[in-house]
Amino acid sequence: MRVNFGRMLISLAAIITAVVPFLADWNDSHLFSKQWSPHARFHGVVSLGMTSLLSSVALWLLWRRSPDQDAAVTVAAMIPIAYWGPFFPATLVRGTAIEDPGHRLVRIAGVPTNLLGAGATVITAGLGWFIDRRWRAGIARTD
Numbered sequence: 001m002r003v004n005f006g007r008m009l010i011s012l013a014a015i016i017t018a019v020v021p022f023l024a025d026w027n028d029s030h031l032f033s034k035q036w037s038p039h040a041r042f043h044g045v046v047s048l049g050m051t052s053l054l055s056s057v058a059l060w061l062l063w064r065r066s067p068d069q070d071a072a073v074t075v076a077a078m079i080p081i082a083y084w085g086p087f088f089p090a091t092l093v094r095g096t097a098i099e100d101p102g103h104r105l106v107r108i109a110g111v112p113t114n115l116l117g118a119g120a121t122v123i124t125a126g127l128g129w130f131i132d133r134r135w136r137a138g139i140a141r142t143d
Contacts, residue, residue, distance in 0.1 A: 006132025013125035018055035
């Protein structure tokens with residue numbers, strides 16, 4: 001049996017989506033910051049719960065047997081894309097910021113690492129989807 005590298009990439013993106021937001025946000029600079037209102041904390045916890053639950057759904061969709069694998073893989077790939085993709089248009093909304101004053105993020109080539117990570121995860125999920133489609137098309141041709 002050949003390894004489906006596309007599903008592996010989508011799985012990686014889903015796992016990143018489940019774990020990294022907790023690592024980045026479950027701390028004093030985010031969720032427990034004195035600057036955050038109780039309602040902002042509520043939304044932060046909701047967001048973290050959503051990433052964990054939806055990432056679990058993505059993994060389940062990827063690895064279960066399904067008569068409609070195209071839809072399952074597409075939805076699984078869209079879950080990490082739906083979480084990380086909005087990082088980019090969010091930067092265009094007046095009053096938002098990528099980082100808080102006094103908490104400058106590490107930058108690589110001038111780009112904040114949270115945007116690099118978001119972009120890399122979106123690309124990983126999208127590339128995984130593309131590779132999976134090609135892989136399954138190759139399997140269908142050999143049947």
